Amino acid sequence: MSARAGIVVTGTEVLSGRVTDRNGPWLSDRLAELGVDHAFTLVVGDRPEDMDRALGFLASSGVDVIITSGGLGPTADDVTAEVVGRFQGREMVLDDALEGRIGEILDRYMSRWPGLDPAAIRASNRKQAIVPAGATVLDPVGTAPGLVVPPASGNGGPTVVVLPGPPRELREMWPAAAAADAFGAAIAGAADYRIRTLRLYGIPESEIAQTLRAADAAGPGLDGLEITTCLRRGELEVVTRYEPGAADAYDAFEALVRARHADTLFSTDGSTVDEQVAALLRSAGWTIATAESCTGGLLAGRLTDLAGSSDYVAGGLVVYSNEAKTALAGVPSSLIVSVGAVSVEVAEALADGARRALGADVGVGITGVAGPGGGTATKPVGLVCFSVAGPEGRRIARSSRLPGGRADVRERSTTVAMHLVRRLLRGETDDASVLI
Amino acid sequence: MSARAGIVVTGTEVLSGRVTDRNGPWLSDRLAELGVDHAFTLVVGDRPEDMDRALGFLASSGVDVIITSGGLGPTADDVTAEVVGRFQGREMVLDDALEGRIGEILDRYMSRWPGLDPAAIRASNRKQAIVPAGATVLDPVGTAPGLVVPPASGNGGPTVVVLPGPPRELREMWPAAAAADAFGAAIAGAADYRIRTLRLYGIPESEIAQTLRAADAAGPGLDGLEITTCLRRGELEVVTRYEPGAADAYDAFEALVRARHADTLFSTDGSTVDEQVAALLRSAGWTIATAESCTGGLLAGRLTDLAGSSDYVAGGLVVYSNEAKTALAGVPSSLIVSVGAVSVEVAEALADGARRALGADVGVGITGVAGPGGGTATKPVGLVCFSVAGPEGRRIARSSRLPGGRADVRERSTTVAMHLVRRLLRGETDDASVLI
Numbered sequence: 001m002s003a004r005a006g007i008v009v010t011g012t013e014v015l016s017g018r019v020t021d022r023n024g025p026w027l028s029d030r031l032a033e034l035g036v037d038h039a040f041t042l043v044v045g046d047r048p049e050d051m052d053r054a055l056g057f058l059a060s061s062g063v064d065v066i067i068t069s070g071g072l073g074p075t076a077d078d079v080t081a082e083v084v085g086r087f088q089g090r091e092m093v094l095d096d097a098l099e100g101r102i103g104e105i106l107d108r109y110m111s112r113w114p115g116l117d118p119a120a121i122r123a124s125n126r127k128q129a130i131v132p133a134g135a136t137v138l139d140p141v142g143t144a145p146g147l148v149v150p151p152a153s154g155n156g157g158p159t160v161v162v163l164p165g166p167p168r169e170l171r172e173m174w175p176a177a178a179a180a181d182a183f184g185a186a187i188a189g190a191a192d193y194r195i196r197t198l199r200l201y202g203i204p205e206s207e208i209a210q211t212l213r214a215a216d217a218a219g220p221g222l223d224g225l226e227i228t229t230c231l232r233r234g235e236l237e238v239v240t241r242y243e244p245g246a247a248d249a250y251d252a253f254e255a256l257v258r259a260r261h262a263d264t265l266f267s268t269d270g271s272t273v274d275e276q277v278a279a280l281l282r283s284a285g286w287t288i289a290t291a292e293s294c295t296g297g298l299l300a301g302r303l304t305d306l307a308g309s310s311d312y313v314a315g316g317l318v319v320y321s322n323e324a325k326t327a328l329a330g331v332p333s334s335l336i337v338s339v340g341a342v343s344v345e346v347a348e349a350l351a352d353g354a355r356r357a358l359g360a361d362v363g364v365g366i367t368g369v370a371g372p373g374g375g376t377a378t379k380p381v382g383l384v385c386f387s388v389a390g391p392e393g394r395r396i397a398r399s400s401r402l403p404g405g406r407a408d409v410r411e412r413s414t415t416v417a418m419h420l421v422r423r424l425l426r427g428e429t430d431d432a433s434v435l436i
Numbered sequence: 437m438s439a440r441a442g443i444v445v446t447g448t449e450v451l452s453g454r455v456t457d458r459n460g461p462w463l464s465d466r467l468a469e470l471g472v473d474h475a476f477t478l479v480v481g482d483r484p485e486d487m488d489r490a491l492g493f494l495a496s497s498g499v500d501v502i503i504t505s506g507g508l509g510p511t512a513d514d515v516t517a518e519v520v521g522r523f524q525g526r527e528m529v530l531d532d533a534l535e536g537r538i539g540e541i542l543d544r545y546m547s548r549w550p551g552l553d554p555a556a557i558r559a560s561n562r563k564q565a566i567v568p569a570g571a572t573v574l575d576p577v578g579t580a581p582g583l584v585v586p587p588a589s590g591n592g593g594p595t596v597v598v599l600p601g602p603p604r605e606l607r608e609m610w611p612a613a614a615a616a617d618a619f620g621a622a623i624a625g626a627a628d629y630r631i632r633t634l635r636l637y638g639i640p641e642s643e644i645a646q647t648l649r650a651a652d653a654a655g656p657g658l659d660g661l662e663i664t665t666c667l668r669r670g671e672l673e674v675v676t677r678y679e680p681g682a683a684d685a686y687d688a689f690e691a692l693v694r695a696r697h698a699d700t701l702f703s704t705d706g707s708t709v710d711e712q713v714a715a716l717l718r719s720a721g722w723t724i725a726t727a728e729s730c731t732g733g734l735l736a737g738r739l740t741d742l743a744g745s746s747d748y749v750a751g752g753l754v755v756y757s758n759e760a761k762t763a764l765a766g767v768p769s770s771l772i773v774s775v776g777a778v779s780v781e782v783a784e785a786l787a788d789g790a791r792r793a794l795g796a797d798v799g800v801g802i803t804g805v806a807g808p809g810g811g812t813a814t815k816p817v818g819l820v821c822f823s824v825a826g827p828e829g830r831r832i833a834r835s836s837r838l839p840g841g842r843a844d845v846r847e848r849s850t851t852v853a854m855h856l857v858r859r860l861l862r863g864e865t866d867d868a869s870v871l872i
Contacts, residue, residue, distance in 0.1 A: 013666035015477060016468070017461015018673060024479065025453015032452070039486055041451060043460065043477040046664055050475055050497075057493040061486075075645040077664050124642040166667070168840045206560040209511040228482055228513050230449035231602070237454060290733075290754070296740030297726075297733030300754040304732030307808050307842055309756075315764065316754035318726070318736040324751035324794055328764075358760055372743050404604045406743055 002037045002191035003065070006058035006158075010070040010080055011165060012045040022167045023069040030174060031067075035190035039063060046077040055087045059157045065186040066158050067177075070165030072144035074124040081147060084160050085132030089152035092130050098137055098145055099129035105143050138176045141169040148180040159186035191243060196250065198238040198257055199267035201419050205231055207261070208238060215256050220249040227253075234415045235273070266422070273418045274306065280425035281312040281362070286391075288421070289358035290316035291329045291350035293341065293367040294384060299414045314358040319350065329353025329365075342367050342379050344397050347387035355389055362424065363389045364417055368402075370409045384413045388424045396424050438473045438627035439501065442494035442594075446507040446516055447601060448481040458603045459505040466610060467503075471626035475499060482513040491523045495593045501622040502594050503613075506601030508580035510560040517583060520596050521568030525588035528566050534573055534581055535565035541579050574612045577605040584616040595622035627679060632686065634674040634693055635703035637855050641667055643697070644674060651692050656685040663689075670851045671709070672700075702858070709854045710742065716861035717748040717798070722827075724857070725794035726752035727765045727786035729777065729803040730820060735850045750794040755786065765789025765801075778803050778815050780833050783823035791825055798860065799825045800853055804838075806845045820849045824860045832860050 007027055013019045024041040031038045039061065042054040051071070058066050071080030085092050102125055106118070128144050131137055138146030147162035161177050163170045177183060200208070208229050216222050224246030229238050238257065242250050258265060266273065281288055290300045300316035303309060317328045322341055325331040331349040339345045350365025368384025375381035380401065387397040398420060402412045443463050449455045460477040467474045475497065478490040487507070494502050507516030521528050538561055542554070564580050567573055574582030583598035597613050599606045613619060636644070644665050652658045660682030665674050674693065678686050694701060702709065717724055726736045736752035739745060753764045758777055761767040767785040775781045786801025804820025811817035816837065823833040834856060838848045 011666060012664040013668070013673065013675065015474060016464045016675070018675065019666055019668050020456060020461075025456075028452045038451060039481070040490065041479040043479070045475070053493075053497055054476065057489075061489055073645075074642045075648060075665050120646050121642045124645045168844065206510045206557045209509075209560040210556050212511060228448040229509075229511050230447060230455055232449070232455050237449065239449065239452070239454065292733075295737070296745075296749070297728075297736030297752055297754065300733030301731070301737050304754075304756060305843070309732075313732070313756050315756045315760035316733055317764075318733065318740075318752035318754070320740060320746055320749050320751045327795070328751065328753075328793065357764065359763070407741070408604060
């Protein structure tokens with residue numbers, strides 16, 4: 001049996017969705033690296049009784065460690081340290097040395113906010129130095145310290161690791177938490193397991209369901225493999241978790257997927273299409289440029305997400321208006337009049353215009369109807385036209401009807417474009433029968 | 437006592453963070469509109485025993501209704517309907533009429549995927565027609581039906597609403613779920629309460645903590661107000677929930693915030709800075725254009741997020757390379773050599789270049805060091821320079837050191853730019869003492 005963990009994300013703003021939780025997923029990855037089985041994430045508001053219930057649930061589910069994020073700030077709704085201390089049967093005490101360290105941090109911080117009253121700020125932050133007796137204190141990254149709180153001696157149950165809510169502070173503090181003796185003792189039963197990811201593009205989920213049934217019936221079957229499939233931004237991800245003893249079963253399963261889905265399987269090593277496009281551009285020594293209408297800069301934004309992208313991203317044009325399409329990307333206004341702004345022809349002219357304007361090797365043109373308005377019978381909401389143009393006359397163009405609302409159509413369009421760029425860079429022909 | 441609800445989001449891909457949960461937050465808003473108190477969101481993997489524990493926890497926490505999302509697909513790891521049926525003490529039965537409806541949907545769907553085997557797909561999807569006896573079936577939006585499942589007669593406990601995982605399907609199905617008799621009966625105790633949001637920019641959280649203490653000590657105090665504060669993309673949100681009887685207390689609290697934070701409070705009606713910028717551009721009849729370096733198109737992407745933004749967004753330039761800054765935005769290469777690409781001067785030239793190239797009224801220039809590489813002693817990672825230029829020589833420029841990693845710096849930069857645009861559009865002067 002592997003060690004198990006639960007995560008408690010606190011904050012009414014997360015529960016209500018005003019803030020997207022980035023800590024649960026990040027902590028889940030860290031736990032996986034340590035071989036700890038992540039069983040639950042609970043999101044709770046800033047009510048002490050609900051937080052207490054969440055801790056009680058995880059303890060009764062038999063987890064060995066609980067990680068909390070958030071609720072360590074200076075306002076009265078920040079109650080995590082106190083709730084955890086009580087839950088673990090430990091008294092709350094003022095840690096003088098910690099108060100001093102927080103004071104030093106505040107002095108530095110205050111220089112950025114001239115005109116504030118230092119005494120009032122210190123009063124607000126004193127509560128951050130009140131911690132459960134016997135807890136391991138983790139040095140603040142912002143102003144809030146973290147805590148590793150084992151149950152009081154005699155009490156059984158999980159050890160609780162208390163981390164701050166801001167993702168940057170939590171991430172910077174994590175190594176200290178993971179290195180704490182009490183944490184190591186709590187996860188002593190961690191298993192050695194592997195996680196493999198296959199990614200496919202242009203395939204419905206029911207096709208993979210068939211392959212899973214075929215794999216189950218053949219050879220070593222699926223024993224020992226924990227397989228989950230999910231659709232994500234138009235791609236299908238197949239993630240498998242297994243202990244080393246099931247390696248043969250996994251290899252047989254992966255071989256079957258390769259054989260049955262050779263045309264849609266694009267990643268077997270965990271790489272994303274973004275990373276593949278970056279590597280292909282680097283190895284070709286080529287630069288890329290965009291001319292976007294309905295996506296309004298999102299593809300350029302996605303291409304520049306990766307550090308070092310200045311090596312191969314020349315830049316882009318956001319040509320939302322027809323005037324801009326003509327002035328910046330050189331799309332003939334007569335073409336727009338004759339075939340319409342949303343057309344494969346205009347997408348091709350945009351791709352050529354992006355190459356020319358930025359002096360790039362590869363150009364991408366996107367034009368479509370993101371909605372909710374602007375759709376017609378022949379050009380409905382969700383219709384998006386793409387073109388990718390490269391050196392030596394290489395070109396791939398496509399027109400797709402994408403599902404969903406405005407945000408879905410815009411985001412999905414960047415994924416389609418990425419896959420078309422990947423195909424062009426791999427020298428694949430423009431085979432329109434490939435569902436892309 | 438108000439009716440209470442819990443949400444269970446299923447899927448190992450959500451638990452591990454490969455997919456961001458968009459359903460929990462959306463459902464939370466719908467529950468709030470109905471006056472139902474949302475107490476917990478649990479994220480669980482695709483293991484039946486963990487899902488069962490999650491339902492048990494919510495039932496024992498006394499919620500009146502549980503909403504699940506996901507786990508209704510055709511693969512073997514999709515087990516929600518069965519787990520919920522068993523939890524509610526109901527037998528699983530094949531619904532023939534439902535199987536027929538799913539069959540019709542698949543026939544239409546198959547026309548998009550020529551070459552697939554219809555019989556195999558139908559077999560994969562038959563399990564989607566096996567539902568708990570006595571449940572209300574909600575018509576499929578994709579291929580999966582939803583369910584409203586009250587406890588079997590004699591059993592107490594919450595009613596469970598089972599919805600599909602894809603956000604578009606879940607949202608489209610929600611009105612039918614909310615209209616079901618069994619759902620209405622479960623939330624009969626819903627309260628009438630109000631939610632108000634204040635947004636501030638350029639203020640540390642400890643300042644609001646002080647204001648909360650002052651409000652608590654004065655006049656009607658904070659009785660009956662449930663106030664949560666949170667930092668979000670560089671903005672501070674103060675959300676207050678209260679029943680109608682506490683309206684006076686809320687009004688007094690809001691007046692105090694207005695008085696103490698007049699210079700940083702920018703929204704009292706729930707509007708975002710994005711919406712305010714859109715409204716200001718519309719009322720001025722102005723267009724906007726961008727020239728972005730380190731943000732690589734993210735500001736243009738954000739400006740075009742809102743439907744109808746083609747009315748005021750002219751377009752943008754993504755000028756990642758110095759050559760592009762000169763060729764497209766007309767930044768003199770001599771200026772780049774003398775002051776460096778990351779400088780307020782180049783930001784100003786970018787803003788002017790964006791106005792000129794796109795023929796827009798307002799131009800925004802952004803240039804900075806997003807990291808992780810590229811920082812120097814005088815221009816460290818996180819240093820970003822902004823300029824907004826408008827008609828009649830209006831201009832606001834700023835240089836900021838933004839915290840966090842590459843993604844944080846890029847995203848936060850779009851927020852700073854939005855606030856600078858807002859100030860220029862409101863005719864505010866370029867007061868550098870305002871912390872923006």
